[in-house]
Amino acid sequence: MKKVNIAQDLNQEKWLERALKNLDKKETILSHLLVYPYDAMLAGKTIQSEGVLVATDRRLIFFLGPHVQSYSYSELDSIHFSTGIFGLYISLAVTGKSVVIFWVHQSNADQVDTFIQLTEDELTKYSELPREKTALPSYPEDSVGTIMTREFLAIPEQYRIADTIHFLRNHEIGLQSKYYLYVVDSEQRLRGIVPIRKLLWASKEQKVVEVMSTDLVFVGIDQDRDVVTKLIEQHSYLSLPVVDTRGVLVGIVTADDVMDVMEAEATEDFYKMASIGSFKTSLKDATIPMLFRKRIGWLLFLVFMNIFSGAAIAYYEDTIAAVVALVFFLPLLVDSGGNAGSQAATLMVRALATGDVQLRDWTRFLGKEVAVAGLMGLAMGAAVATIGFFRAGPEVALVVALTMIMVVLVGSVIGMSLPFALSRMRLDPAIASAPLITSIGDIFGVLIYFSVATWYLGAIGLL
Template identity: 50%
Template sequence: MSDSPIDTPILDLIANPDDDALRAALNDVHPFDVAQAVEELENAEIWAFLRRLGDPLNADVFSHLDLDHQAELVQEHAPEETAPLLERMAPDDRVDVLQAIDDELRERILARMTVSQRRVTERLAGYEEGTAGGVMSPEFAALPADLTVAEAIGLLRLQAPRKETIYDIFVIDDASRLIGVVGLKDLILASPKDRISEIMRAEVISIRADEDRNEAARKIREYDLLTLPVVQGDNRLVGLVTVDDVLDVTEEEATTDFHRMASVGNIQTDLLGASMSLLYRKRIPWLLVLVLMNVFSGAGIAYFEDTIAAAVALVFFLPLLIDSGGNAGSQSATLVVRSLATGETVLRDWLRLLRREVLIAGALGLTMGLAVSMLGFLRAGPDIALVVAVTMVLVVIVGSLIGMSLPFILTRLKMDPATASAPLVTSLADICGVLIYFSIATWWLGLQAA
């Protein structure tokens, strides 16, 4: 059996000049699959294809194209053509596209939209990026509490075609304040004469529009929700966040965290689509910072030139020791950043984690120190073996504490804890490792550093 969603390749269908046959063939294919098939075409070919599809399939396919590709297509065509297409998209997807193009073109497109859609778009665009309001959809199903189930189903039947989802129906009062929620299943199973107020759940998990979108993701995950109502002011319902919105947020946040953990600036496109100059600009700042930081390691080594000259065998163990501290710190930083991101750990847990980390790092250091002392004894005798073993214990403890504490410090400073990247932690641990190693060696071997 073929893995393709349809027997005839989509690109072969596009070559068919019969528009009706094309639409009929693609009617049972998910728009995502169609979008993936045409992504590699030239922009002019994609736009011609979208024209042939007609409403509403063209908007569905366009919605599943890569955001950068959407922006290119919109910028290459007249607002008279793009405005109707964007109007047929989900409002939150439409806002994403409009925010990816220049201001002048955005205003020209908005001017050609209907008044109602323009107002919805401008209202959504007014929410700050990274908030629940910035990812919500305003297309929610809502009912007054005093309706009977029969009346509610009739009203819902009229609302449903224009709504994001109707699995959860929110209940509002005369001022549009959220007062309850009723599931579609509960509505169908209830007696037609029951009142919505009798079957709704009054305890509703919600989020304010100005709260962080990660909080929305957390609530949906922890409370097993399909939808999360978004409120503002005096609990007035303004939108909803769905599971698919959360998946997009989670993917974006994970990508951003991976970039930051590798000391790479935020890249708003995929790797293949990013230009060489963009990748250069996003990577060079942190690399330069890390180069400057590593100068301190070199300065530390230069300071202990006499110690190194007197015991050249110390140099053999230098990479092993400082890398071990950096590796231990990177492990700790990764665990803490992830724990902070998922909400498992908060700022007040720092002291508790500090005590645990000292014990864990101490045990790790002792184990690694014992292993490396054997190598030190065979390579350079008991004195060097003791210096190397003690240093290993200390650098692992110090590196681990740097990796554990740095994310908390950044969180306290209102910065993203993911900035406590592996290269940054490793560089700090390297500096400390050099100073610890040669200080112990100088003291134990009875040598005077320059």
């Protein structure tokens, strides 16, 4: 493509004079851009197709040689800009017609924001309802659109390999787009993909459609970013194209983008599992008041939860008074249940986050967790029974052994099941944090321990 200086080739006083002649009375010019029509760029006829897109307080007017095309604001649905094959482009959605595309000359790139803003303001005035600004598109939180980059290289499907190589020589290949070229049709819809290294072996006279791959893997701009994260992680893609609802190529997501997302989400999950709210800054830069606010909420909640443990101990005060040695084993037993539950919860939260486990797998994992917890309970029960035998006699040793088996079983099942329950309620399973599981385990541990002690020691006449 031959590069030209529009500022020199197009006499701005001349087109301004023409524009003024075409204006209605009291119509005012707001802004203008030096542009090329889309079809002329594809044909390489940039010199013959230099034009000016003028925004007035009533309409948009495109001047190209003797040709004048006017678009009143009342017939425009929207206007926005993006990055495409030849750099920045402006697209006009005309009511009842196809989208009209103009490529912005690089010398005017810094004026696009102002042009779009002024045009949007005029569109809003002509609309019965306020219109959302589209100059800087916004996307749903955690969607692919929030992490994609618009720095990519795309070529028209009618290009030959020689045209493609010429295109690459005249466009800088950024780090984001150094692996692939994307092939699009006249409406910028994605049609194929060509690894840049493949151009080395192709004949210059071949068409790009002959060497491109049509076995496309792409993601929608509004899809959850977890989708693209899993695709790149599972298939080791270097990047994936992003399309809108019409199939138009609007950006790409690279492996580096996904790594940044994974790191941020892993950090957030760690905070949640420690019962700490997520922060927008680093721990090093976090202030004392902010750290206090992030941590105190859950801790206060857990304080009140632990009141139930204290109430259970008070309920069994007669049993404790009769066999004081039971108190020695209380922290050991309740902590073991909480620890087993925290282990199970951590494993399950991670498995659900990576997609290794689905909600429908709960029954299968319940049986597996019961088996594992039973074996752990037997091993830990045997260990604590030995201590109990020498510390308080065989009666207490049997009580602590039975309790250990039961609290490990109950804690593990709760820790494994709670992330499933939270996911079923469409909540983040990472909320099943270690402090929360430990507090729940403490309550059940106290109830189980003193219930077993009261039953067994009462049955043998020690109470």
